[in-house]
Amino acid sequence: MLYFFTDLYKDEIFFSAICRYNRYSGNLGSKKSSYNLFGTEFRNEIRMFPCHLQYFSSQFGQETIYTPEYLIQKHTILPLYFPFLPKERNMDLIEDMKNNKSKEINIKIGEFAGGICKNIGIRVCLKCIEEDETEYGEAYVHREHQVPGNLVCYKHFEILREIIIPKYSVKEKYNIYNLKENNHYVNEANFMCFKKLCIDIHAILNCTQNDINIDELIKKYKVMLIQKGLASTTGITNWKKVNAGLLEFFPRDFLDILESNIVVDNAFTWTKMLLKRKILVHPIRHILFIEFLFGSVNNLISFKETEYRPFGKEPWPCLNPVASHYKNDVVTNLEISTRSTGDKPLGIFKCDCGYCYTRLGPDKNIEDRYIKRTVKNYGELWINELKNNIISGNYGVSKIASIMECDSKTVGAYAKELGIFELLNSKMKTYSINNKNEPRYCVSLEPQYKFDILTLIKENPSLSRSQVMKRLQKQCTWMYRYRREWLNSIMPAKIDKHIDCRNAKGYVDWKNRDSELSEKVSNIIIEMRRHNKNITITGISKELKFPVKKYLNKLPNIQKILEDNNII
Template identity: 30%
Template structure:
């Protein structure tokens, strides 16, 4: 056992504590330090995680444990909630062993976000550490991938001037305040990041992950909570499916332009966002980087605290059984309903649950439920059942008013009056309703039962319950019309059209199609010869023509574009020069289309000359930033330039030679 070890400070990385141990032990070679701590030299330092933990704990003695070191002094708690319990155990084994499979298991290898390969610090934290402990150290919250701000002081993190990659493949960096003062320009601390507010919030969310005990929550638990969020905001349809395309558009619009691109997490609306799809549909299919989970939570205005408190998704209507809401039943409000059907309402896309009780009572409710109290609410009754009908008859025979029956059975008074009407059958009423239907049918031969019910709901309901045989014979349902033969349909539709034409000789073809579309369409498709002979002549529409002096218009548009072009280049925030931009600024729609472009040759030639491709705009924007950096700092950092201009790495590699030529020419001009 070692005679001493540099005990880790609060939230200090194990990597940093070992670096301090190497310094205070007086060892010259890192091989000596590795031998003392790990009883071997075959170990490569890992900034964020660590390896051979079990061997290290044996060397340090009972004061330490593997679990405590991993939980308190690595960045593993940042990843832990977003992997499965099985992967949590495997990762634990990796850190006890050589750690080689860890990055793949955590989804780091497949992600474009990765981990930080260099060491970062917050200048305020450094000052606090020196005042409290006499020396600075590497905070694990500053080494989280995707996190660029200190969660405590909300200041941008700065890169330690010693490059970890070339320092020593076996070395451990220890912070030296002198190095920070000498090599870190104060100008780097000037924060002009337009995304600062979001990034600070994400850094605070990330820091809270350190307070979640490893193993207390895993990916399956998180996924069920995500389903709750999706269901509450109606992103889930048909009980399980997610409206992926609409969700992607909404997700992209939540963040300012360029933010998601900066963190390689953007997909266009017509593309598939695989990591977002994995989070919402199948988390086990593909590992998703923790930073992207934070983006997902930010979209829903959630935090780590609220995520932990969220209830896991149990479907749009919770777990059964559900209550029977039949007032007339002996089991009223008891949890006896086990039959539930969930469907999507076509008009709104909302989920509707149909609850069927064994007593025959069927009711529906719109979901998803947001509160337990909604379980006792019904939107509509689909069927009442024999027990309820028996109770209704009993109340009716007691000569109670519709208002009293409504109060006792807890249904709307209009519904009571309607049911009383059905019960009060009489020969006079039946005959009167028959005559009304026949008259309506004569006036509307092209319509059926559905339209009649909309026009005369009370009569339709009465006849359906009290004179159904006559109703079916005189106004069959639409599905029964399918049984009519082709010849009978031809005869029926011809009769309808001829009757209208004979009544009004001036009737037009468009009027017939508007009023009798079903008949017109059937005759056009199946009886075209008769259609052409008997339908009114088609009146050809002759549009009015107007003369446009395209030559003078071309000159006018050309001059306007030429006049506004310099103003667009001088915009404070660079904007890509496109045809659509000119169209919007000048309110000339034709400029954004290729229509009639041959009639505007001068304007078209000018637009072809001055509009920019995406790459040309990237180069111009970078050149403007280069001018600013050279004037302010006297030098250009390519990585800082790329981040400031929000250019992804692939595109930046392509335009980098052009930018280097521009920088060289800039310096050359300064010398001359």
């Protein structure tokens, strides 16, 4: 049972309260305080992510507010990481801090692989010190001020000052009044960027996991990238454009201070990792990306779209001019075409009345919903109404075209198809409905083309993809355009053009190679971790002198080792 402990103040970082207890208790050293509080001589107060919290909490009795969950949520910076990590990993981190697994925490949050601003020490705000002394009679270290990369106070928008830490100290780890003269990181040019960053850090620390979670966040990233024209409508991101945009959005020295600068042509820059759930990216880098795409964290939270909907939600209006439901929202069948229309998505809308039209998106206002691009199928209702208008003889060709919302040649073509062209009293040249559509959309071609392709592959199993496509160019082109998924599923596997030339002539026993290299990879990781090196696949490949990433799909043992060590 703990007989004495100093209360934690609002937004106080946990190690600040421990150091204050160390002074008040009169203990000669921090090891004695650690033993009293945590049951171990392990110096827990120097860590941003303290452990043994279950033991600490148990000393206050069952009704204490100082539960491990409360301490983690209110007095550590771990909540900054929660929105950007999978839920199961967050639960593991909480358990690690409750117990004695301090060595695993930095690995699980990615600090070893991608930490930032590690050399910037404990920071305080001069105005916060004055207010704390007035309200509590003493000053303390605030949690938000210790977030890596945060150099401005959220409450006063004052530049934070760094505490001078003495190399040797028995009773105190720091003196909150012993400050460096100025903060040389923040200047007039980048102050607004750091101010905005501190506001968003505050928003992250005070949001809930219902507001932001990694799975929905990645979906929101993808939607906004498309909306901003930084990705295609099919979701392919133009990273060169994204990186150039980020460099234009943020001052370069600001990114340098946060150790998050970008090389536009670099294939392994940190921006690409943001859309991969399994790869750990520092929360500050996520916040920078959020500011670039959404403007702020609060804007991100209020943004609810997790799926790209260039035409909004169903239903959509039917644009059949002769239907009783004309311009009413009754269409629920929408297909977004994968065929190229530049940067704009093409929507194909099919109504139950048979009318099928296309529109270019995205919709910018309500009027855009009623602007069609082309009509793919008019349907029986439209054709019957056209027939009645022609037979009645009350209208000329131009008037009928206006009523039916088509051009005159379409009126003539359908009149010819219906066998009533002479009733138009027109000498116009018309096209044939069937001949116009057959080369592109004739469904009857599909069974024969499928049979031709399957037969050729079955009779010639050694043919490559390119050889099949060369022999059946017409069939493969048609299937690629209209039945691409089916074609890809039955075609021979692609040949790796980048195969290692040194082993091109000989057979590689990948199972044996995987077994040989896996032990070496484990040893390399242990050595790199022992020397506090940044552990990456590239670094392992250099030590191993073998391109691990290139052949990772053939090396299951190595892949498991990398996953277990949170490297991929």
